[in-house]
Amino acid sequence: MHIPLFDFLKSGKLLAQILQLNVKQTIIYLSLQGNTFSSLLQRTFNRTPIMDISGMRHPYHDKNDYFLEDNIEVKEPLDLFHKWFQVVKTDTRTVEPNAMCLSTCTKYVVFCQT
Structure with a gap:
């Protein structure tokens, strides 16, 4: 699948596609080839998380906090x-x-x- 880099960045489709992946099970290798991203390899691993680390996250400022x-x-x-x-x-x-x-x-x- 070859999609122009500008189109990905303009529409946000690259981020949307990456976010739709199950990060715990899928690794996507992307390469920058000219001005296109190429999806080269997709490998699936059936692993279960060893521990839940989501509680370690610290809250950061949100998009409504401006520093002008x-x-x-x-x-x-x-x-x-x-x-x-x-x-x-x-x-x-x-x-x-x-x-x-x-x-x-x-x-x-x-x-x-x-």
Whole structure:
């Protein structure tokens, strides 16, 4: 099955098809070939879960929680980082305050470096 990558991304069909799979039983190997995704191999395993780990999940913000520039007190990026780092390095809930991800973005692209 060959479907243009743009069509998948535009319609969200790729995500929908992956979500319809029974993840516990199916592994799908996809390859990027030119501008199309190819479904190369589908293998089914009949395994039962060893334990239920769903209770370990932490709640995250939902799509209605926005963090806008208006919410930032300090507009200068380095000053904002300094203010944040002063708070987080004394917070006992933060295990490793120097572990971070720095991201920049434009209207169309997000760049990230860990």
